[in-house]
Amino acid sequence: MDLREKIRAVPHWPIDPVTFRDITTLLQDPEAFKWSCDRFYDRYKSMGVEKVVGIDARGFLFGAVLAYKLDVGFAPVRKKGKLPPPVISQEYTLEYGSNVVEMSQDGIRHGEKVVIVDDLIATGGTAAAAVHLVEKMGGNILECAFVIDLPDLKGKEKLNGHNVFSLVAFEGE
DSSP: OOGGGGSEEEETOSSTTOEEEETHHHHHOHHHHHHHHHHHHHHHTTTTOOEEEEETTHHHHHHHHHHHHHTOEEEEEEETTSSOSSEEEEEEEETTEEEEEEEETTSSOTTOEEEEEEEEESSSHHHHHHHHHHHHTTOEEEEEEEEEEOGGGOGGGGSTTOOEEEEEEOTTO
16 A cells, blocks of 8 residues: 555645645545554564553554554653653654653553654654653663654654654655
8 A cells, every 4th residue: 555645745834844744634544544553563563562652642543553453551652741740751852843742650661662653753853752751761662663754854863773664755755
């Protein structure tokens, strides 16, 4: 399946010159959504994953399905103030601003094998913040998984050398 056909491009949103890659169209297509979730499951079913970390908010959609299919726990990384204390926090920058994400202090056990999931990696700020949170807790990151990679923005370079997997890339766009 060519996921590029299932993902809508929204030029100049949320600010100029960003082209937003909208997965809403992928999610509305049951075949494309199932195919995407199945590809993640096929990749991770034999890696010994013990926890899936999903990044707020679209990473929750794919991460929760993956955790369910793998029969492992799910730990959300949320925007600041959305989780009850105690939490750990990490500030990050993205292509159009900065923010803080948090995770429950008991979200990851030391040594736990983790896959981090989000819908997209662009400049890598949000994913890098999630990596730092998991590393602070002593988690063993097996890989960072994304539906979409925008390789021209070099986000993978911010992930401390961790392996990155994506279902589709939009290069030069």
